[in-house]
Amino acid sequence: MNRARAPLAVLGGLVLLYGAVWAPPELAVHLLGGLTVCLAVVVLLGVGLQGRRFTPVAALAGGGASIAATVLTIAGGEPENIDTSMWTVLEAVALTALVFLTVLWGSRARATAAAVAPAVATPLLLFRFALEDDRSAMLMGTGIWLVPATGAVAVALYLRRLAADRRRAVADARREQRLDLANDLHDFVAHDISEIVAQAQAGRMVLAADRPDLAKLLERIETAGVRALGSMDRTLALLRDPGEAARAPVGGVDDLAALVERFNEGDGPFAALDLRLTGPVPRESGAVVHRAVTEALTNIRRHAPTATTVSIELSDTDGTLSLTVEDDSTGAPKPAPRASSGLGLAGMAERAESLGGRFDAGPRASGGWRIGLQLPLQHRRIDEEGAPL
Numbered sequence: 001m002n003r004a005r006a007p008l009a010v011l012g013g014l015v016l017l018y019g020a021v022w023a024p025p026e027l028a029v030h031l032l033g034g035l036t037v038c039l040a041v042v043v044l045l046g047v048g049l050q051g052r053r054f055t056p057v058a059a060l061a062g063g064g065a066s067i068a069a070t071v072l073t074i075a076g077g078e079p080e081n082i083d084t085s086m087w088t089v090l091e092a093v094a095l096t097a098l099v100f101l102t103v104l105w106g107s108r109a110r111a112t113a114a115a116v117a118p119a120v121a122t123p124l125l126l127f128r129f130a131l132e133d134d135r136s137a138m139l140m141g142t143g144i145w146l147v148p149a150t151g152a153v154a155v156a157l158y159l160r161r162l163a164a165d166r167r168r169a170v171a172d173a174r175r176e177q178r179l180d181l182a183n184d185l186h187d188f189v190a191h192d193i194s195e196i197v198a199q200a201q202a203g204r205m206v207l208a209a210d211r212p213d214l215a216k217l218l219e220r221i222e223t224a225g226v227r228a229l230g231s232m233d234r235t236l237a238l239l240r241d242p243g244e245a246a247r248a249p250v251g252g253v254d255d256l257a258a259l260v261e262r263f264n265e266g267d268g269p270f271a272a273l274d275l276r277l278t279g280p281v282p283r284e285s286g287a288v289v290h291r292a293v294t295e296a297l298t299n300i301r302r303h304a305p306t307a308t309t310v311s312i313e314l315s316d317t318d319g320t321l322s323l324t325v326e327d328d329s330t331g332a333p334k335p336a337p338r339a340s341s342g343l344g345l346a347g348m349a350e351r352a353e354s355l356g357g358r359f360d361a362g363p364r365a366s367g368g369w370r371i372g373l374q375l376p377l378q379h380r381r382i383d384e385e386g387a388p389l
Contacts, residue, residue: 033069034091037062037118041097044105052105056114059102063117066095070121073128088125095122096148103156119149182236190229197225220265251290253281253314259290260312263297269307269327271297276315285375288351289314289323292359292373295348296325304329304369316377321357323373330367345371 040062044055098118103111123145126138200222208215251259253275260273281289293312300307307329314323345361348371352359357375364370 031069031087032072033066033121034087034094036065037091037094037098037121041094041101044098044101055102055106056110059098059106059111059114060117062095062098063119063121066091066118066121067124070124070128088128092122092125092145092148095119096152099149100152100156103153104159115153119146119153122146122149190232193225193228193232197222197229200225251294252283252286253277253289254286255290256293256312256314259293259297263301263310266301268301269304269310271310271312274311274313276313278316281316281321282377285321285355285377288348288355288357288375289321289373291351292323292348292371293325295345296371299345300327300329300369306330307368319377321373321375321377324370326364326368326370328368348373 040058044058047054095118099115099122102115102118105111106114123142126141126145200218204215204218204222208218256273256275260271263271296312297310300310304327307327309328311324311326313325314321316322345359349359352373352375355375357373359371359373361369361371
């Protein structure tokens with residue numbers, strides 16, 4: 001159907017042009033309204049949803065042309081006999097269709113304003129015909145000719161509501177599926193991590209009594225396992241209550257120091273954190289920054305065994321929060337970012353774009369890897385905890 005839409009639109013346009021040349025109305029000025037409105041409908045049907053942003057323009061153009069044709073007909077002083085042409089009927093039908101498509105596809109505010117033009121143009125078609133100055137007939141006819149436009153608006157709003165309900169139902173179903181998967185993941189992984197923690201505890205008590213270095217290593221394993229269990233519990237709680245994510249994110253700017261400290265406890269490169277902030281950071285932006293640093297340090301640990309230092313710089317300048325993470329690794333470049341939505345560098349790019357920011361990652365000219373994150377700071381007052389006032 002999508003492939004046939006464009007050819008059908010072209011065919012409809014050609015039929016209209018043929019009718020305009022070989023079967024024009026008795027008053028040529030009627031072509032200004034009828035042809036414009038019909039072509040607007042044909043074009044909208046041809047482009048489909050991809051051209052929905054043009055529906056207000058098409059509605060204003062079609063409705064304006066029809067009203068102009070009516071004004072010119074009245075000014076000419078020669079109203080057309082209603083039985084001499086079908087162009088007026090075709091124009092009325094096209095105006096109703098234009099109202100329907102504008103309200104159905106356009107944004108709510110713009111569509112409401114733009115649909116007024118074709119809706120008003122429909123009853124004004126009566127003024128092109130001589131009704132012997134019968135005002136009651138004109139008023140009654142105007143009200144009757146408004147019925148199709150009113151019905152088109154009602155049907156379009158009803159379909160919009162059905163579409164919105166369907167989108168919400170799909171989103172709820174997907175959320176339920178994600179929650180079920182998260183519960184399964186929590187149960188399976190939590191069991192394995194609990195076993196690792198228990199083994200580390202047993203090893204520290206039995207095998208590392210006289211070996212401080214082994215005891216310290218096992219203690220780190222135990223601490224990391226307990227921390228992983230806590231993180232999984234918090235993440236699952238956020239999935240159960242999406243609104244909790246804004247009130248209590250997993251991490252923020254204030255947690256970066258602890259994150260870097262834990263990274264430096266292990267063997268590998270040394271990370272240095274440089275904070276150049278002039279004020280508090282909104283919670284949602286802080287959560288994205290924390291996730292970006294976590295992802296960067298994780299990738300360095302996995303894919304940059306030759307790195308010796310990591311530089312992490314966070315600053316706010318001219319209303320923009322900027323994060324830079326660089327390492328001095330050598331050798332083959334890191335693998336390409338994972339494509340799974342919400343995971344890896346690709347997921348960080350999606351999070352940054354959702355807040356109106358930008359995320360980039362790539363090799364440095366001098367060697368190593370670099371990620372950059374820029375987020376616009378909202379121009380609003382926030383309290384000391386980063387919450388909006």
